[in-house]
Amino acid sequence: MFLFQPTPVDTSAYMIAGYSVVFSVMFVYVLSLFLRRRSLQRDMEVLTSLDEGDEKSKFTV
Amino acid sequence: MEAKPSLLKILDVVALGSLITATGLVFFYAPLEAVMGAVQKVFYFHVATAWAGMLGFLVAAIAGVTYLVTTRRRWDIVGLSAVEISVVFLFIAIVTGSIWARPTWNSWWTWDPRLTTATIMELVYAAYLMLRQGIEDPERRARFGAVYVIVGFISVPLTFLSIRIFRTIHPVVIGGGDPNSQGTFDMTPKMLQTFLFSLLTFSVVFGDLMWHRMRLGWLADKVEQLKIRYHV
Secondary structure (H helix, E strand, C coil): CHHHCCCCCCCHHHHHHHHHHHHHHHHHHHHHHHHHHHHHHHHHHHHHHHHHHHHHHHHHC | CCCCCHHHHHHHHHHHHHHHHHHHHHHHHCCCECCCEHHHHHHHHHHHHHHHHHHHHHHHHHHHHHHHHHCCHHHHHHHHHHHHHHHHHHHHHHHHHHHHHHHHHCCCCCCCHHHHHHHHHHHHHHHHHHHHHCCCCHHHHHHHHHHHHHHHCCHHHHHHHHHHHCCCCCCCCCCCCCCCCCCCCCCCHHHHHHHHHHHHHHHHHHHHHHHHHHHHHHHHHHHHHHHHHHCC
16 A cells, blocks of 8 residues: 555755755854954954053153 | 853853754654655745844834934944844845755746845845945945835835735745645644744844844944044
């Protein structure tokens, strides 16, 4: 009886491709958030040190 | 440096946990669809990412209106964050839809009303991100952004309703659709539970990413103000 039961076509390769896209795009986006934040934090440190230097020079003049 | 709030740490854990659970439900709980086979499982995250994308465009439109009323820069950052995340989610939805279409429609792409309106919507918001880069004055950029996301929001209900008002081959799983649509299926209770959980998961993931992106936006705003001050 099971011999004549219709079986679905094997489309698992498409499913794997679909989920690979979902996870890889999300991973790249989260990574981009992390890298942008790190870069901004470095900029912030440099600018804050400039700011502190500026404050000190006001007192030395 | 500003420390990460505890609530955000909790949200990170909840979002990651929900994503792992939703993936588990898709692969091990939801049954295999009889006609399409395994590729039907793409549907759960395809719809969920499209939903999160459209949710973000709604958030951006609300932020745009609020910015025009209050002129507080925070709302510009909210709008920008929502659009950026939504463009990513919508990109995933379009690509996974194309992958699903190949074995179901025997074509990677067709200029069907849903696919066309979704692509237009993606391009409208991608253009927003690019055009913002060309405006140096922060106030002008924010005003332009606010008006743009409000006008651009027209594309969202148009995309959502396209499969309900036009003749289309794109299936409408909830609420029935065009009899010519190909790839429609009836959801079993387990499929419905997995689908609803995926929608909830991507709403949480969207909220989590929004918070992270807004923190990044606030930091970028501070850096920009300091750069203007020092003419860097």
